[in-house]
Amino acid sequence: MSEQHTPLWEVFIRSRNGMSHRHAGSIHAADAEMALQAARDVYTRRGEGLSIWVVPSAAIIASDPSEKDMMFEPTGDKIYRHPTFYEIPEEVGNM
Amino acid sequence: MYTQSLNTAVQRDGAEEDPQKLAAFQAKIDREEKIEPNDWMPAAYRKTLIRQISQHAHSEIVGMLPEGNWITRAPSLKRKAALLAKVQDEGGHGLYLYSAAETLGISREEMVEQLHTGKAKYSSIFNYPTLNWADVGAVGWLVDGAAIMNQIPLCRCSYGPYARAMIRICKEESFHQRQGYELLLTMMKGSEDQRQMVQDAVNRLWWPALMMFGPSDKDSVNTADSMRWKIKRFTNDELRQKFVDATVPQAEVLGITLPDPDLRFDEESGHYVYGEPNWEEFYNSIKGNGICNKQRLKDRVKAHTDGAWVREAALAYARKERERREAGKQAAE
Ligand SMILES: [Fe+2]
Ligand SMILES: [Fe+2]
Numbered sequence: 001m002s003e004q005h006t007p008l009w010e011v012f013i014r015s016r017n018g019m020s021h022r023h024a025g026s027i028h029a030a031d032a033e034m035a036l037q038a039a040r041d042v043y044t045r046r047g048e049g050l051s052i053w054v055v056p057s058a059a060i061i062a063s064d065p066s067e068k069d070m071m072f073e074p075t076g077d078k079i080y081r082h083p084t085f086y087e088i089p090e091e092v093g094n095m
Numbered sequence: 096m097y098t099q100s101l102n103t104a105v106q107r108d109g110a111e112e113d114p115q116k117l118a119a120f121q122a123k124i125d126r127e128e129k130i131e132p133n134d135w136m137p138a139a140y141r142k143t144l145i146r147q148i149s150q151h152a153h154s155e156i157v158g159m160l161p162e163g164n165w166i167t168r169a170p171s172l173k174r175k176a177a178l179l180a181k182v183q184d185e186g187g188h189g190l191y192l193y194s195a196a197e198t199l200g201i202s203r204e205e206m207v208e209q210l211h212t213g214k215a216k217y218s219s220i221f222n223y224p225t226l227n228w229a230d231v232g233a234v235g236w237l238v239d240g241a242a243i244m245n246q247i248p249l250c251r252c253s254y255g256p257y258a259r260a261m262i263r264i265c266k267e268e269s270f271h272q273r274q275g276y277e278l279l280l281t282m283m284k285g286s287e288d289q290r291q292m293v294q295d296a297v298n299r300l301w302w303p304a305l306m307m308f309g310p311s312d313k314d315s316v317n318t319a320d321s322m323r324w325k326i327k328r329f330t331n332d333e334l335r336q337k338f339v340d341a342t343v344p345q346a347e348v349l350g351i352t353l354p355d356p357d358l359r360f361d362e363e364s365g366h367y368v369y370g371e372p373n374w375e376e377f378y379n380s381i382k383g384n385g386i387c388n389k390q391r392l393k394d395r396v397k398a399h400t401d402g403a404w405v406r407e408a409a410l411a412y413a414r415k416e417r418e419r420r421e422a423g424k425q426a427a428e
Contacts, residue, residue, distance in 0.1 A: 004410055005204055008197070025260070026194045028203055030409035031416065042187050045180075046267075065133045 008057040009035040011042075013049035021053050029054075112137050124325050129255040132198040140324055144254055145199050146215075147326065149206045152192035154218035156210075157391050159185045161225040162234060170228060177274045178231060184271065188264045195256040211396050219377055220307050222385030229282055229289075229296035235275015237297070237304040237342070243268045244338045245308065248328035257326075276345065283350055290350075297346070298354045305369070306377045308335040314374075339367045 006028040012021035024043045029035035035054040043049070063071055079085050088095055116135055123130065130136055159182050166182065169175035193203055209215035220238055225231065246268065249261040282289040309315055309331040321327035329337075343360075346353050357370035379385060 004407070005202060006406060006410065025191055025263075026197070027190070030406070031413035034409060034413075041183075042190050045184065045187065062133065065131065066135070 006030055009039070009054040010057050010060060011039040012053040012055070013043060014051040015049055017050060021051065024048075026057060027054070121323070124253050127325075129258065130253050131255045139320065141199050143321065143324070143326065144257065145196055145201050148192055148196040148199075148257055149201065149209065150216050152189045152196060152206065153210045153215055154221065155185050155189035155192060157217045157221045157395060158238075160391055160394055161221055161223070161387075162231060164225050165228060165231050168228070174278065181235070181271050181274065184267050188267070191260040191263055195260045198256045207399065211392065211399065213383060213392065216381060218307060219380040219385060220303050221391060222380045222387045223300065223303050224387050226299070227292050227296060229279065229292040230300065232275045232278035232282065232293070233296035233300045235271050235273075236279060236345070237300050238307070239268055239271040239275060240342060241304045241307040241338050243272060244334050244341070248334075251325070251328060253325040276349070279349055293349070294351050297351050301354050302372050302376075305335055305338070305372050308332075308338065310374065310377070336366055339369050343367050
């Protein structure tokens, strides 16, 4: 008999207050509560975090890498969105 | 991982790859850019990685057995706590690596089955027994030491999830090696019997540790592809040499000898020259006929089957809770 698959969860950890949660890896668990506990055991054995999020992997919608250019290229030539595009006389100092 | 959904269309073996895509892929690797799970990759790259990462994961998991053997008999609370933490780390390493392999489109259950049916290999080192307490120290010093040599270059591997798992693992390995070496140092300061136990453990584990780097370059297949794809950065013999060069001076500090009559420092090259490992023993162990192969697999399979009811119960409970929540929602509408 082939075994039933245990659901996959993505784990996000806030390393300390003031930082945002960051993707740490993934974990298999039957439900959310067990996923949190497993994430604690697997990803925070040395004080790596103060807060954990677990999200069902199937709930994440990812952009398609083959459409990367269409998605992100339009910002590539918009150099006027950066401060260095604008020239300010030196005597003005930092701005 | 979240990336699996796009990974369903894996090319079949031997299928011709699109030369344009292939060239773009190699160019990306040559620019030291990482390959991420949903990116296009040649089928052979995917297959090589699945094999390597899953076997690496299996090694971490099977590696828990020889050391776990000593947890209940650790000589002090301090040593017991350290050993428990180390064995738990190895379990964690296995899990990071299984997750990395899963991003390539293989399921956890499939990998576990490949291990349990003997289809997938794991590191030959774990088929040696841990006969006395000094073995725990020698494993930490030599086996984790060899693993570190192997794993540091893998932190720069071209496949993103594998590289990230390795960075996490490498951060934890240093504790493994140091606690082992310190354990041996402590025994060397003890009685003559204890010193002999250390020497005995090192005599038995030195050669198997050298074999952890795999067959000699002249006999090893797959190296060229792995180097071109930047999965591997150094050849087996290069890594083995680095390990010998780093370890011989540590043995001197410890005050033991290494069981190799050919071992000597070569002034000209600045490296240690060492003898030829017994490759027949290595291939035997890989083929399943090492000292503990049968025992290790038996223990793994037993742990897995004994836990089956727990996994089933957890899934049944999760289903029941979900149904209860949904019924509650409907009732409220
Ligand atoms: Fe490990
Ligand atoms: Fe380790």
